[in-house]
Amino acid sequence: MFYTGIVVEAYARLKSADFDPQPYAEFVETAGQPGLEIGCGDGNPLLALRRRGLDVEGVDSSADMLERCRHRAATLDLDVTLHHALMQELSLERRYRSIYLAGPTFNLLPDDQTAVRALRAIREHLTEDGTALIPLWVPGPTPADELGVAREAIGEDGALLRYTPVSEVHDTVSQTRTTTTRYERITPAEIEAVQREWILHWYSPDQFRVMCDEADLHVTSLVDDEDRPATATTTDYTVTVQRN
Template sequence: MDPADFYTGIVAEIYGPLKSHSQDPEPYADFVRSTGTPALELGCGDGDPLLELRRRGLDVDGVDSSPDMLARLRHRADEQGLPVTVFHQRMEALDLPRRYRSIFLAGPTFTLLPDDATALAALRAIRAHLTDDGTALVPLFTPEPTPADQIGHVRTTTAPDGAELRVSVVSERRDEQARTQTALLRYERHHGPDTDTVDRPWLLHWYPRATFGHLAGTAGLTVTAVTTPNGEPAPADATHFHVHLRPATLS
């Protein structure tokens, strides 16, 4: 069995803030309606909230770096009779056939980019695919260290075929200067006498507001607002916030 089949299915048990199984579509539907279409969801995964936005008649494309997740998305779209356009690309290397008035991430998956150089490349790619009157929405968060009593703690869930899926944080390294936190996650799949085990590093890279603003400016973007996930102005000490970006030439 491909380890990705259960790796992708239970990663949100540990890092739910990145992208939950049932992403609320309302904030993203509101964003797309207010800023215009066509729209692009970066890191669209297996289709939440992209499929719901398509169901509402919004012109939204998707892009993701995981072929497994895109296969799930296409299967779900076929089951629901929804036409979708999605691309298998990394967000730091976008080369898409059109530009967009709205570009967004549904959850702070931007923190999965490993360093500032990759983040800058992604922001430049966003700028290249924005129309001159376009807006981008980038959710960010600062992870908390995993509590010591949670290291080694096993969480379980059940797959549709009845297999028991287990995930645990085996170890964790945090580098405040590099702004990275790397957890070694152990995934196990137990089905009758069969057991599969995979250990994978899970790196998060976070951004102080000033640092992210500098990267955005270097990429030709301007920060126009920093809000809470509910759309209110974010306090300076917020650890979860949404950054709104527009082409610098419009500011």
């Protein structure tokens, strides 16, 4: 997923919560190093893991997000290795004992074919004893009373940043949610505006297990957020996989 300009700034300022680094640190410590965070964005939780001394690299599809991450790392006096690549086109020299996505970034892949390509790329970047951690989400429709309602924040330079979900199509057949969003950056001199579509694609636990089989990955765990086996009605679940 590409981010540019005011979309990056608005995302960084308006995201509702930061990821707790503890579960990802524990995963890397247990599965082993080196680690790779896919979809590292501007460095959350990657930089927290680096501060703990963990050998973890990051990859993201957005050059602008990676530049923000480098700036944050420099501010914290941290060394960090970052890669610019699409998840499904990952081709790095190093192999990793632990690969993880922080949050349901995998849901940003638009269709099953792209998802299987990404799973195959993850497999190719695991060591023989490596493990990958993939959080997933089955999103419901955005509540109607939230469409057309703006959220605002102040940018680093004092500009007003505004995010508005304009409209949405929630398609249970294709298992996609497409939200048209408008980003604005407002200063006394000008108003910049970008409108784009966010596509989320979801899978049932059984569907995802089949895709892992197709990518030659063995599912070692598939659990909900209370560590219980995920069922057909589970909306938040985490999958761990290893090479077959």
